[in-house]
Amino acid sequence: MDLTILYRGPLASCDYDCPYCPFAKRRDGSARLRADRAALERFTDWAGKQTADRLSVLFTPWGEGLVRSWYRRALVELSHLPHVERVAIQTNLSCRTDWLADADPSTVALWCTYHPGETPYERFLAKTRDLAGRGIRFSVGVVGLPGHLEHARRLRAALPAEVYLWVNAAEGHLYTDDEADTWTALDPLFPYSRRPHRSAGLPCRTGETVVSVDGDGTVRRCHFVRAELGNLYDGSYRAALAPRPCPLTACDCHIGYVHLETLPLYDVFAGGVLERVPAGFPGTLPGATGAGSPGRSLPGTAGTVGTAGAP
Numbered sequence: 001m002d003l004t005i006l007y008r009g010p011l012a013s014c015d016y017d018c019p020y021c022p023f024a025k026r027r028d029g030s031a032r033l034r035a036d037r038a039a040l041e042r043f044t045d046w047a048g049k050q051t052a053d054r055l056s057v058l059f060t061p062w063g064e065g066l067v068r069s070w071y072r073r074a075l076v077e078l079s080h081l082p083h084v085e086r087v088a089i090q091t092n093l094s095c096r097t098d099w100l101a102d103a104d105p106s107t108v109a110l111w112c113t114y115h116p117g118e119t120p121y122e123r124f125l126a127k128t129r130d131l132a133g134r135g136i137r138f139s140v141g142v143v144g145l146p147g148h149l150e151h152a153r154r155l156r157a158a159l160p161a162e163v164y165l166w167v168n169a170a171e172g173h174l175y176t177d178d179e180a181d182t183w184t185a186l187d188p189l190f191p192y193s194r195r196p197h198r199s200a201g202l203p204c205r206t207g208e209t210v211v212s213v214d215g216d217g218t219v220r221r222c223h224f225v226r227a228e229l230g231n232l233y234d235g236s237y238r239a240a241l242a243p244r245p246c247p248l249t250a251c252d253c254h255i256g257y258v259h260l261e262t263l264p265l266y267d268v269f270a271g272g273v274l275e276r277v278p279a280g281f282p283g284t285l286p287g288a289t290g291a292g293s294p295g296r297s298l299p300g301t302a303g304t305v306g307t308a309g310a311p
Contacts, residue, residue: 009215039215109275141166196252
């Protein structure tokens with residue numbers, strides 16, 4: 001079985017203080033950190049034993065995971081398993097990067113977010129250059145706030161052409177067509193983020209080949225649908241895996257709508273869905289031209305932005 005897992009444990013702390021993030025500068029106590037470490041080690045042990053399956057894993061912590069040794073260790077260990085096709089994490093890239101020398105660069109990948117005002121530009125850029133020098137697959141992104149535009153332009157100009165710079169629509173921000181065109185000039189796929197996508201009753205890969213797993217092993221179809229499918233560790237989730245339509249009105253987060261079968265994003269990101277790396281970038285990116293929102297979208301609304309490491 002081919003299975004993509006979005007894992008999110010108890011960790012909720014972050015070392016950044018982004019004003020657009022509800023988890024900014026949150027501190028986890030020692031008990032929560034111990035619980036998060038134990039949960040992640042349990043998950044990593046489980047994944048290592050699933051040799052009959054083909055797994056892809058994306059860590060989507062509420063906070064920043066890579067400042068914790070157990071997340072770095074998990075990525076290294078999972079990257080060397082022959083039945084793990086990809087292991088990736090959303091990160092603000094505040095951690096050191098030398099630990100990646102122990103990972104398999106053909107399997108590990110990073111989804112990096114640049115937060116102007118939280119880290120010096122040159123420090124962040126130096127880390128992306130280190131990733132490139134190590135042959136690590138990664139994407140870099142920013143939140144599409146007006147004050148971030150010049151930062152994003154500067155970053156795009158400095159990054160290698162083959163590194164994709166994505167832009168997330170800012171929560172609550174309504175983009176005029178001119179504003180959307182400006183961001184689309186930096187990220188040709190920005191129109192997908194500009195507005196939520198209608199999803200009610202539409203086919204989605206979540207719940208069939210993609211699932212969300214929390215720290216105690218509870219399996220749901222995705223992070224945004226609370227109905228449980230079973231538990232990872234007793235295997236009860238497997239009987240529930242099946243094609244199913246989305247029960248929500250709309251999907252406004254990349255880690256959700258990327259799996260909608262009505263959008264072409266599995267083709268756009270072929271081979272790089274988890275780390276948000278388009279296939280063949282910087283070549284032509286299909287289906288994302290103009291300032292409108294491709295696919296089924298809700299006019300007059302904006303997409304959401306996640307936490308320091310989230311979409």
